[in-house]
Amino acid sequence: MARLLKSIALGSALALAGCQAVNTTGASAVGVDRKQYMFSMLSTQEINQTYAQAYQDTLRKASAQGKLDTTSSNARRLQVIxxxxxREAVYFRPDAAQWDWQVSLINSPELNASCGPGGKIIFYSGIINKLKLTDDEIAAVMGHEIAHALREHSREAMSKAYGIEIAKLGLGALLGVSQETMQVADAAVQYGMMLPNSRGAETEADLLGVELAARGGYNPNAAITLWQKMAQASQGAPAEFMSTHPSSSTRIQNLQANIPKVMPLYEQARRR
Structure with a gap:
């Protein structure tokens, strides 16, 4: 029954949403070439503009609190990296050359960084200082986050959420199912569709991120030491099945299997 409900939900989403099948990256050495289905009503431009406003709000708040760092050695490192x-991101998406890219550092202890739609990058000082990140490791973090933006994972997640809600509106009437069964359907959608796809997005960002770092002249092996440090700093993380992120061991194994594919790109970049 859960499989039937998921199939109907997905089919209804595709039928009702006016979806576009898109591939948001160019040829990838690590084989990231999955087709993505996006709602046509959620355009790249609109999402980029909306996020840009939220990004500027975050920077204004940090500046008002004296936490926006534009002058430290770490701030300068981030700008160079x-x-x-x-510069290399346009290999995967030529239109990224027109994005209004920004890189910002906020003094805050959390181990976090992000790159939102349209190339809006934020690092928090905690991830650099607490993990004692090298330039190569910073590039691994930044490459991973930029990959999320290049693949439009935020837009994809919103498209899925919209599709599920649209499907649910007509699903109960269509099947004559009870509220309890609809709750089961919700759980099936959550754990059978949303979480695996979320982990899949993380894996794509890992792989595309190491390729991006390699093309930029940063050692892709730093992704291994980065996630080893993250694993050590994140003891007691939730079980992989219930998480939107792959476990550190799974992530590291996957990276180790794919890094040899991008090492020639790294060596070539070093010779430039």
């Missing part, structure tokens, strides 16, 4: 990776 960012420029190199942004």
């Amino acid at each position: 960012g420029q190199r990776l942004i």
Whole structure:
């Protein structure tokens, strides 16, 4: 029954949403070439503009609190690394050359960084200082986050959420199922569709991220030491099945299997 409900939900989403089948990256050495289905009503431009406003709000708040760092050595490191990776991002998406890229550092203890739609990058000082990140490791983090933006994972997640809600509107009437069965359907959708796809997005970002770092002249092996440090700093993380992120051991194994594919790109970049 759960499989039937999931199939109907997905089919209804595709039928009702006006979906577009898109591939948001160019040829990838690590084989990231999955087709993605996006709602046509959720355009790339609109999402980029909306996120840009939220990004500027975050920076204004940090500045008002004296936490926006534009002058430290870490801030300068981020700008240099960012420029190199942004230059290579257009290989995967030529239209990224028109994005209004920004790289910002906020003084805050959390181990976090992000790159939102349209190339809006934020690092928090905690991830650099607590993990004592090298430039190569910063490039691994930044490459991973930029990959999320290049693949439009935020837009994809929103498209799925919209599709599920649209499907649910007509699913109960169509099948004559009870509220309890609809709750089961919700759980089936959550654990059978949303979480695996979320983990899949993380894996794509890992793989595309190491390729992007390699193309920028940063050692892709730093992704291994990065996630080893993250694993050590994240003891007691939730079980992989219930998480939107792959476990550290799974992530590291996958990276180790794919890094040899991008090492020639790294060596070539070093010779430039």
